[in-house]
Amino acid sequence: MNTRLLVPNSAAFDWSTAIPAMPELVLLTIGVVLVALDLFVPTQRRLLPWLTVLGVSVTLLLNLGMSFPLRPDSMLANDGYAAFFSTLCLGCVILTALMREMYAEQVNSHQGEFYYLLIFAAVGMMIMAAAVDLMTIYLGLELMALPIYVLVGMQKQETRTSEAAAKYFLTGVFASALLLFGMSLLYGLTGTSNLTAIGHYIAAHGLLSNSALLVALALMLAGLCFKVAVVPFHMWTPDVYEGAPTVLTAFMSVAPKAAGFAIFGRILFSIFPELYGNWGPVLAFLAILTMAIGNIVALAQTSLKRMLAYSAIAHAGYALLGLVAGTANGMMATMSYLFIYLFMNMGAFGILILLARGQKSRESIDSCKGLAGRNPLLALCMLVFMFSLTGIPPTGGFAGKFYLFQSALAAGYTGTVIIAVLLSAVSAFFYLRIVRLMYMSPADGEVALAQPATAMVVALVISVAGTLLLGVAPGLLFDWAGVALQP
């Protein structure tokens, strides 16, 4: 028997190659520790959210402090782009963990699994943000998606969660298969899976008019559009967002979408920059459709949760405008917008959690009625978030939209921008309807409002502060995104 096969040769593996993946490894370790803690010390379950917040914060700082020169054949890049998107996703995880305990109390389901599944999904998102290879893109995507499928369906006592999980799972699997087939074609055409190498090969060998390359582009675009919920690949979004536990809906509408945009940008700008003439107009058309469907259907919703789901679709359309521009400025605008969206959307969902108190019947927009009288502070927070989602200065939403529209205009998409502005005006109707109900309608009877838990208050304060700060000084964020895009 050949013993050399049995004894691993430890000298063959250079551990220093693992250092750039340190933040991911640290976060993974924290996740495993939480599994053990939940399993063996169930009495200390109250610690889980705080440990999650602590662990993710440490990873976030570690991630910001790490920067390594990119090796030509590496699969993960520790560049500014990765750091930007990782920060965004980890920030979303922190806010979600802060909000979760309150929600868990309302629906009376204290499953510790929530936290470590959330952490594993965060590891997947970090890998997606840093991925510069088809393999790592796929692995990151699946590592993010699998825990989220479970999280959506976890609250089994409610019937609609399993339906939402099934819909999310089926569309997710279908989208990954489309994306993968596109990837396999790319690999076959170029013989490598490294994004930069693929881009160079395509440019050097004049593959631009190759029909297989166009098929690969189309398949990958379809797969990615599914993931970031762009019309016509959005059918799953409203149902899944409505059926999932509210705190998870908040998470899903921000972080996985941002991670999806991270790989979207990477793929389009490293592999297909020369095919801009093909994908630019297609994405512009899809962006218009997405904004139109999202905003117009949101008008007809009576459930606040479902309205926010459609608003999430519409905002994916806005964020797409930066990619449509196809320039560094456009990408910067998309990145900044996703970051601003993190604060305003998490905040709006936080208030929905407080209003609905875990009951499906109270998710209706009528539960906002008279909120200003019952709790002026909460109403003021909601006012800020609604103004920001509409895009009214001095909130972050205005600054973000301004940059997006500007970059699309500079790229010559005047018509698209005009439609986008008009649809923004349409969106004012349903966002400001909430404001009107809060300030100008009397409450339906005397309904006690849930007393926000400390963690929830912290999350709301962060959201309001972020929304307002980025509205007053959007340059901070935009400059950071610009630095992040520098090679």
Next chain:
Amino acid sequence: MISLHWYMGLAAALFCIGVCGFLTRRNFIMMLLSAELMLNAVNLNLVAMSHYLESLRGQAFTFFIITVAAAEAAVGLGIAIALYQHRRNVHTDSFTELKG
């Protein structure tokens, strides 16, 4: 020797069967199987290309896809069981609680 075209043709055919199955079937398990068929088409593509390009990346990729597909099947069947507990079937036509 069989040329690469045949392998790619077979993979494309499998993929199309998978897509058609996914879009026409109304049973959760059958849809999951169709999606697995699509993934296997990708595997076939990658392995054949890897052989003809004499690069190992495609085969390495295939191992990852097989592993992820196994994890996906586990999660998917778990969701199917959760569905079955509530409504005693796994037909997507019975997904009527969420709409609008």
